[in-house]
Amino acid sequence: MVCASLSFIILLAIIIFILREGLPAFSKIGIFQLLFGTEWSPTNNQYGLLPMIVGSLVVTCGSLLLAVPMGIACAILLAEVAPVRVRQMLRPAVELLVGIPSVVFGLVGMLVIVPTIRQIGGTGYSVLAACVVLMAMILPTIISISDDSIRAVPRKYKEGSLAMGATHWQTIWHVLIPAARSGIGAAVVLGIGRAIGETMAMIMVIGNAVIFPDSLLSPARTLTGNIAVEIQYASGTHASALFATAVVLLAFIIILNTITMNIFKRGISGTGNR
Amino acid sequence: MTFNKNIKLFSSIAACLMVIMLILTGCSGNATTPTNPTTIAPTTSATIPTTSAFSGTITESGSTTVQPLAEKLAGAFMTANPKVKVTIQGGGTGVGIKAANDGTVDIGAASRELTKDDPVLNKILLARDGIAIIVNPANPVTGLTKTQVRDIFAGNITNWKEVGGLDKEIHVAAREEGSGTRTAFQDLVMGKDANGNAINISKKAILQSSSGAIMQVIKGDPQAISFDSFGYVDTSVKALSIDNIAASADNAKNGTYPVVRPLYFLTKNQPAGLVKAFTDYCQSASAQQIITQEGYISVQ
Numbered sequence: 001m002v003c004a005s006l007s008f009i010i011l012l013a014i015i016i017f018i019l020r021e022g023l024p025a026f027s028k029i030g031i032f033q034l035l036f037g038t039e040w041s042p043t044n045n046q047y048g049l050l051p052m053i054v055g056s057l058v059v060t061c062g063s064l065l066l067a068v069p070m071g072i073a074c075a076i077l078l079a080e081v082a083p084v085r086v087r088q089m090l091r092p093a094v095e096l097l098v099g100i101p102s103v104v105f106g107l108v109g110m111l112v113i114v115p116t117i118r119q120i121g122g123t124g125y126s127v128l129a130a131c132v133v134l135m136a137m138i139l140p141t142i143i144s145i146s147d148d149s150i151r152a153v154p155r156k157y158k159e160g161s162l163a164m165g166a167t168h169w170q171t172i173w174h175v176l177i178p179a180a181r182s183g184i185g186a187a188v189v190l191g192i193g194r195a196i197g198e199t200m201a202m203i204m205v206i207g208n209a210v211i212f213p214d215s216l217l218s219p220a221r222t223l224t225g226n227i228a229v230e231i232q233y234a235s236g237t238h239a240s241a242l243f244a245t246a247v248v249l250l251a252f253i254i255i256l257n258t259i260t261m262n263i264f265k266r267g268i269s270g271t272g273n274r
Numbered sequence: 275m276t277f278n279k280n281i282k283l284f285s286s287i288a289a290c291l292m293v294i295m296l297i298l299t300g301c302s303g304n305a306t307t308p309t310n311p312t313t314i315a316p317t318t319s320a321t322i323p324t325t326s327a328f329s330g331t332i333t334e335s336g337s338t339t340v341q342p343l344a345e346k347l348a349g350a351f352m353t354a355n356p357k358v359k360v361t362i363q364g365g366g367t368g369v370g371i372k373a374a375n376d377g378t379v380d381i382g383a384a385s386r387e388l389t390k391d392d393p394v395l396n397k398i399l400l401a402r403d404g405i406a407i408i409v410n411p412a413n414p415v416t417g418l419t420k421t422q423v424r425d426i427f428a429g430n431i432t433n434w435k436e437v438g439g440l441d442k443e444i445h446v447a448a449r450e451e452g453s454g455t456r457t458a459f460q461d462l463v464m465g466k467d468a469n470g471n472a473i474n475i476s477k478k479a480i481l482q483s484s485s486g487a488i489m490q491v492i493k494g495d496p497q498a499i500s501f502d503s504f505g506y507v508d509t510s511v512k513a514l515s516i517d518n519i520a521a522s523a524d525n526a527k528n529g530t531y532p533v534v535r536p537l538y539f540l541t542k543n544q545p546a547g548l549v550k551a552f553t554d555y556c557q558s559a560s561a562q563q564i565i566t567q568e569g570y571i572s573v574q
Binding site for chain 1: 445447479482490
C-alpha cells in the first residue's frame, strides 16, 4: 500500500514538474504553433515540434513493421515448432537481449549499421538505421510476451482443432493466434512504448537533423532525442520548449496506455465469449 | 471491471492535475541551474603561484569548452592555496552569462564574444580557441576558402568535386543549436547575407550533441565535413586550411587563421579579493603555460 501510493506520488510529482516547466512555452509560443509548427530553430525563436512528432511516429511505425512479423514468427517457433531443447536455449537468449542497455544497441548501430547503410547512400545516419536498431530492441519484448500468450492458450483448443482434422499449421494460424491475440496485442503496444521512449540509441544513429524525413535514408529527430540533444545548453524559453516536448511525449504515452487498457479489456471479454 | 474503475480514477486524477496546473502556472520563475557540479581535487602538477594567504570559496559555471581548462587552472590554484575551494560547473555559455549577471556564481565562463543582447559584464580574456574545419583523412581535399566553407555548410555546395575533390556527395555534420562551438562557427564563418539576415547551417546537416560524437562521424565517413574546437582535434581526422592558412595554434595566435574565438571569464563587477587573486593567476605566465598544454591558445 505504501509502495503503491509512493509510486503514485512520484508519478504525480513528475507530471506536475514537467507541466510547470513546460507550460510557459505553451503560453509564450502558443499550443498550435508548438504542435504544428514546422520550424525548430531556438536561436531564431522558432519552436515547432511537428518534425519531431513525425520523426517519432515514422521511426516507431517503421520498427514495428520490421519487428512485429518477425517477433510473432519467432514466438510461434518457440511455442509450437521448436523442439524442447532448442526452446530451452533460445528462450533465455531472447530474455537476455531485453536486458542489454540501449547505449550498447546505439554503439553497435553507430559502428555497424550506419556504415552499412552509408554504402546504399546518404550519410548512414538515417531513419532506416534507427528503425533497424529499434527493431532489435523491441523484438525480444514482442517475442517473449507473444510466446507466453500462445502457450497460455488452453490445451483443449489445440486438441479440438487437431481432432477435427486440421493440420498443425492450420491450428496455429486459425486457432492459436486468434486465441492469443490479446496477449500479442499487448506485446505490440509494449513494443510501441519502448520504441517511442527510446532516446540514447536513437540519438546515436538517427542524425538528429530537424527535418521531415523524405526517404528512409534521410536523417530525422525524435521527441525524446530533441530533449536529450539540446537540454544541456538550453535556458529560458528554449528550456521551457524542451519541457513542452516532454509534455507532448507524456500525452503520447497516456494515449498509448489507454489503448493498451482497451486492448486488455476487449481481450478478456473476447476470451470469455468463447 | 477494474478497468472502468481505473478510468474513473484516472479522470479524477486528471481533474486534480488541471487544478494544480492552474495554480502552478503562476509560479514558474526558474533560476539558472548549472549542471554537473565538479569540485576539483588539488593537483600537484602545475607551477605554484606565490600567493597563499587566501581562504574561501570561488564558484564558476558556464561554457563547457572552458570547463576542462578551468578545472585544470582551479586545481593548480588550490594546490597553491590549500584553504581555497574552487567549484567549476558546466552548463554552457548562456548559463555562464546569466549566472554571472544574476550573481549566483562568482565567475561565469563564455566561449564566444558577448553581443549587444547580452548583459554588460566585466570580461577577462582567458585564452583563445581555434575552430578547425575537419574532414576524414581519406578525403583528398586539403584546404577550402572561407566562402566555400560557408557554401558547403549552408547547403549550396553539395558535391566534393565542386571544391576540387572526388565526385561524391558532401555529408555535413554540425553541433546542435545552443552549443557555444556552433554559435561561434555561425558568427565567424557563416555570418550574415547582404540583407543582414544570418546565413544558417543547412537543416539537412547531421547534428551531434558533443565534440566526441562529431569526431566519431568524421572518422567513419570519408565524405563528411564538420567543425570542432582545436582542443579536440587529433590525428584521426584532417583539419583543412582556410584561405591557405593551416589550422595551427601558431596561426591562430598570430591572427592569420580566421576562425578563432575568445574564451572569457565574466564577472559582474571588477573582481576583488579572492576572485581577483584567481583571475590574476589565470592570466599569469604559469597559468598560460597550462592553457597552451591543453591545446588552447595563450593570450600572451
